Amino acid sequence: MAEIQLTDLTKSYGPTEVLHHVEGDIKDGEFIVIVGPSGCGKSTLLRMVAGLESVTSGEIRIGDRRVNELEPSARDIAMVFQNYALYPHMSVRENMAYGLKIRKLPKGEINRRVEEAADILEIHQYLDRKPRQLSGGQRQRVAMGRAIVRDPQVFLFDEPLSNLDAKLRVQMRLEIRKLQQRLGVTSIYVTHDQVEAMTLGDRLMVLNGGYVEQFGTPIELYDRPASVFVAGFIGSPAMNLLPAEAHSDGIVLPTGVKLAGAQTQSGSVLLGVRPEHLVPDQDGPIAIDVDMVEQLGANSLLHGTLSGTDHAMVASIPGHVATANGTQQRFSAAPEVLHLFSPETQKRLDA
Amino acid sequence: MIENRPFTSFLSHLILILGVIAIALPIWITFVAATHNELRMNQTPLPLWPGTYLWENLQKTLFGKGLSGSETAPVWMMLLNSLAMAMMISVGKIAISLLSAFAIVYFKFPFRMTCFWMIFITLMLPVEVRILPTFEVVANLGLLNSYWGLSIPLIASATATFMFRQVFLTVPDELLESARIDGAGPMRFFWDILLPLSRTNIAALFVILFIFGWNQYLWPLLITTDTSMTTIVMSIKQMLEAAEQSPQWNIIMTTALLAMVPPIFVVISMQKLFVQGLTETDK
Structure with missing residues (x-):
């Protein structure tokens, strides 16, 4: 569990600046949704927190550590990808245990954590299957399971529901929210879907063209949009x-x-x-x-x-x-x- | 077939059967020749049905001194030589090209593309083109008449590197990112994820390379002077030439038959993986 602080964060690819002076304090246990149209830099921001993209200037702090220079594995985070990124040749159990195995946890401990996560997500009966034998929703659960077993300080979600059909998306959305409340882990969630953003987030960060348009609770954004962009984006x-x-x-x-x-x-x-x-x-x-x-x-x-x-x-x-x-x-x-x-x-x- | 026309289906079967006969007949004749004795093979007409000498011929060929009157190594030794060469070529090629493709796809280093194109250019330089300089190098290294000399010059080639590069490019970036978050270093990622994912491609390439290595003729001919290093493919040709009297067809054909067995075994045993490796696109 940890706070996240983003201080004057910028990201450039060569001379092109794609994120401009992003500021934000995320409290312990908060669920933050970064929302914006495609190409607004929301995924880049998330990947910078994950350590998959370098930071051009500014600072990211998770807990009391500056993590700018840390490898993703050293940041104590877990990420759920849009296409789940499950290892296709490993069973569900191996997928979930892989990170723990690399961290050289004892076998008993790994098993205990995998079983525990499988209980939470109700994926016991799939543990010995390969990802390709699972449906989209089941793969989604496994991807979350892989995040849970790591017991991280921060969950990062990169549009995790966009590959699911509409009905399942609504169901998984509620499950993600419940799960996050139950585990109390600070989470950052990226989406382009404003309904998803409104229902999931404690607070929303609306990005447009690399600028933070507004950062506030869903109701604040709805009642007092700070700009024309937010006014048009939030609400349907x-x-x-x-x-x-x-x-x-x-x-x-x-x-x-x-x-x-x-x-x-x-x-x-x-x-x-x-x-x-x-x-x-x-x-x-x-x-x-x-x-x-x-x-x-x-x-x-x-x-x-x-x-x-x-x-x-x-x-x-x-x-x-x-x-x-x-x-x-x-x-x-x-x-x-x-x-x-x-x-x-x-x-x-x-x- | 969606259409069902008796004549078309008769015609296509006819063409296919003719094709099978055209391919299988020489092999049948080889087999038949391997089952007769020397005397029968030098009479006309040639036999079309198997005789009773197969066992005897096999024994003579495998463990005897080869052709009577010539000083060749026994065929079992040649088979062993060929096997060693083909295995070293295919395993060496796969190992080296996996690693070089891994470097080219997943690491950023100066002159990365230059390296790639330099590897690629070797496609234009098969052994036959660079045979004299390569011979010079191998001779200077003192590798004549050795397994290393037989295989190393053939290991260097771009096809496999290129193929693995294409395979690695189809592996989604998220898998690498996911592995980084899981804390896997580059070699760990290579072993735990990339290698298992390329399993079928490795198998397909192994089949192709094994046969490529097995069928080498010119290069072994050039660098082996010691009869104990003769490979089986070159020995068949030598047997034809070595005969002062009329060729001993029964022995030669038995040798040819034996030379076919290992490639057939490799193809059949890896057939399933081979087809998957060439057709599978789902990663």
């Missing part, structure tokens, strides 16, 4: 964003309608409002021309444009609706669910 369907004009007594939409409410900002802004925060209201100020309705059962998504403009809008309303395509619907939104961003810096304005 994505937040509606409109160019607007802020005045001291309200916000003027591109249609000319004013949303009342005192504002500390003035000038042109980007107005963000989540689809689920648009409330149907006969006299609401926000009018949407609906082009398409998606019925999801529990709720319905109305896709359309802001009346009189070509700004795309989505509204999510509970239950079934009989709204026809091509009609106009009116909505209102409470002042506290409006988000304002600067059009220039793309950052949150009322911070």
